[in-house]
Amino acid sequence: MSSAGKSPWLLHYNASSCNGCDIEILAALTPLYDVERFGIINTGNPAHADIFVVTGSVNEQNKEVLKNLYDQIPEPKVVLAVGICASSGGVFRDCYNVSGGVDTIIPVDVYVPGCSVRPEALIEGVVKALGVLEEKRAAVDNGGLR
Amino acid sequence: MNLVMAAAGAVLFLILAPVIGGLISGVDRVLTARMQSRRGPPVLQPFYDISKLWHKERAFANPVEMILTSGYLVLIALSGAILFSGGDLLLVVFALALSHTFLILAAYAANAPYSTVGAERELIGVMVAEPILILLAAGFFMVTGSFFVSDILADTTSAIVYLPGVFLALFAVLTLKLRKSPFDIATSHHAHQELVKGVTSSLSGRTLAKVELAHWYETIIILAMMLLFFAANPILGIIVVIICYFLEILMDNLFPRVTWKMTVKSLWTITLILGATNIAVLGILGGVIV
Numbered sequence: 014m015s016s017a018g019k020s021p022w023l024l025h026y027n028a029s030s031c032n033g034c035d036i037e038i039l040a041a042l043t044p045l046y047d048v049e050r051f052g053i054i055n056t057g058n059p060a061h062a063d064i065f066v067v068t069g070s071v072n073e074q075n076k077e078v079l080k081n082l083y084d085q086i087p088e089p090k091v092v093l094a095v096g097i098c099a100s101s102g103g104v105f106r107d108c109y110n111v112s113g114g115v116d117t118i119i120p121v122d123v124y125v126p127g128c129s130v131r132p133e134a135l136i137e138g139v140v141k142a143l144g145v146l147e148e149k150r151a152a153v154d155n156g157g158l159r
Numbered sequence: 160m161n162l163v164m165a166a167a168g169a170v171l172f173l174i175l176a177p178v179i180g181g182l183i184s185g186v187d188r189v190l191t192a193r194m195q196s197r198r199g200p201p202v203l204q205p206f207y208d209i210s211k212l213w214h215k216e217r218a219f220a221n222p223v224e225m226i227l228t229s230g231y232l233v234l235i236a237l238s239g240a241i242l243f244s245g246g247d248l249l250l251v252v253f254a255l256a257l258s259h260t261f262l263i264l265a266a267y268a269a270n271a272p273y274s275t276v277g278a279e280r281e282l283i284g285v286m287v288a289e290p291i292l293i294l295l296a297a298g299f300f301m302v303t304g305s306f307f308v309s310d311i312l313a314d315t316t317s318a319i320v321y322l323p324g325v326f327l328a329l330f331a332v333l334t335l336k337l338r339k340s341p342f343d344i345a346t347s348h349h350a351h352q353e354l355v356k357g358v359t360s361s362l363s364g365r366t367l368a369k370v371e372l373a374h375w376y377e378t379i380i381i382l383a384m385m386l387l388f389f390a391a392n393p394i395l396g397i398i399v400v401i402i403c404y405f406l407e408i409l410m411d412n413l414f415p416r417v418t419w420k421m422t423v424k425s426l427w428t429i430t431l432i433l434g435a436t437n438i439a440v441l442g443i444l445g446g447v448i449v
Contacts, residue, residue, distance in 0.1 A: 019201075019204075019207040019211070020204070020207040020208045020210075020211040044195055044196045044197040047192070047197040047198050047199070049188075049192060049197065049198075049199060049200050050197075050198050050199070050200060051200075052200050052201070052204050052207055052208070058356070058360055060218070060360065060361060060362065060363035060367075061359075061363060061367065063211070063215075085218075087215045087216035087217070087218040087363050087364055088215070088216040089214075089215070089216070150214060153214065153216065154214060
């Protein structure tokens with residue numbers, strides 16, 4: 014594993030989530046789960062991030078913000094849709110203002126379903142995302158994504 | 160021979176400081192995690208972080224950041240090289256101050272709100288830390304009659320005997336210099352929001368890696384300055400520095416929310432009472448003691 018997989022920094026964005034998945038993400042940062050074991054840091058800054066963690070069903074109000082944040086993350090980057098709303102829109106899928114899942118706005122690499130997501134599932138999702146990050150990093154190093 | 164020794168000191172510093180600084184940073188993170196009953200990252204985590212940042216895509220808010228962060232890194236390395244080659248302590252202090260000016264300019268260059276706030280707070284940080292560094296140079300001159308580190312090291316009595324106040328004031332400023340506390344000053348190493356780490360908020364990839372590397376250099380420089388107080392007894396000095404660093408991590412975990420206003424007040428008070436008084440007493444006792 015290269016350093017890309019050993020040092021994943023997260024950016025967490027709440028795209029109109031009910032906060033259920035968000036507190037599970039924060040639970041993963043607590044001593045009980047301690048994701049810093051894997052070198053994961055929650056940065057809150059797109060310029061520093063490698064993994065973009067999105068919760069909630071994206072709607073008309075925040076899809077621009079989501080797109081902006083995604084564009085501001087330097088390559089290689091991985092998008093993680095956390096929770097069923099982010100994965101497909103969930104129960105809000107047919108609402109008039111809901112886009113229906115993160116993948117309607119930006120490309121998603123890993124889906125983590127659940128309502129709300131459990132920290133174990135989330136950590137597994139991040140570890141899966143690390144594999145994707147490694148592949149993308151190799152591509153960047155070979156000049157593929159620059 | 161002296162020239163060879165000086166060059167060797169400088170080269171050793173330039174090569175070893177990032178290694179030791181990175182390890183200190185890793186141990187720091189593990190200890191912090193243990194204090195919070197977590198497992199914590201591997202000790203080599205800071206090196207993984209730097210390597211990862213180096214391979215990221217180059218994205219700038221303003222391309223001039225590349226030059227400015229390089230200036231920051233080079234000047235800090237120069238400051239340390241002067242210190243470890245036995246050079247002039249005043250030059251070390253001024254090079255350190257100038258290097259931070261480059262970091263502040265890099266933050267202003269992004270022309271983003273959080274960067275600007277971060278730059279202003281970094282300025283406050285320099286403003287708070289600089290007086291004690293000047294007092295430290297002045298104190299060493301009063302004790303040894305020379306600004307040169309080589310002369311200070313050759314002294315038979317450790318400067319701590321005459322400068323306990325300056326040492327304690329430097330220890331207080333260490334919290335700020337190691338980017339531990341206050342939480343909301345320019346670039347605390349806990350990135351939780353935009354204001355914290357504001358100075359680096361627009362930097363990414365290689366520019367951020369350079370700032371991180373410069374921070375390791377600076378850690379070694381400040382710890383070496385503490386060691387200077389124990390010139391005659393380096394073993395005791397190393398033990399004291401390790402204890403000081405441990406206390407620093409402890410303070411970092413005990414006072415996670417010290418604000419910048421509290422910092423300015425408390426550190427200036429400490430500098431004035433401990434540092435300036437110490438120098439004044441030395442002056443009354445007879446100035447330069449040789």
